[in-house]
Amino acid sequence: MAMPLPAPDEAFSASEETPDFEGASVRETFELFSASAPKGWRVELIEGEIYVVPPANGEHEEIVSELSGQVRDHDKGLGRYTGIGLSLPGVNDVVRVIPDLAIAPKGSFGDEQDWHAPDPVLLVAEVTSASTASRDRVLKIRAYARAEIPVYLLIDRETGEAVVCSEPMGDDYAHKSLHKLGTEVPLPAPLGFTLDTSEF
Incomplete structure (x- = not known):
């Protein structure tokens, strides 16, 4: 039932x-x-x-699709995962999240598990919705930093900005850069290419 x-x-x-x-x-x-x-x-x-x-709207999914396509064009050896469950360390208990997009080497999640360790993940991306924006801006920064995911890319539709978080340190990222959507956004290593957000 x-x-x-x-x-x-x-x-x-x-x-x-x-x-x-x-x-x-x-x-x-x-x-x-x-x-x-x-x-x-x-x-x-x-x-x-x-x-x-609930399921995301069309604009949200178009942005995720464009992100995924640009990563594919940059490096065909990287897997682009939507809907992958990540099990992250929390303060008192495990954190379970499903990022809008996770980038990891192809084959990183070739098992039958529902929830995966974040070790191979190079970048996670979240695209805000009105109902998820506050979580994406605060709780998920903490969760991804604690898991030592190298880069967290936040596409904030409400503020019209892309926030690139890198160098995880404790429960935050040591470096954050803000870029207006519609401009070119440099992604640091391990991705190391420039994201064109003109289609966002």
């Missing part, structure tokens, strides 16, 4: 108990939500809270 999902993008904290999941831990509740989510929906666990995100 399908389990009821929370309203889209509604957070459930670790300390919360709901009638349907009485006595279940936040990790168990997360697993139940993940198994019950309709195709295209994302269920994430960040800092003890569960987030359910």
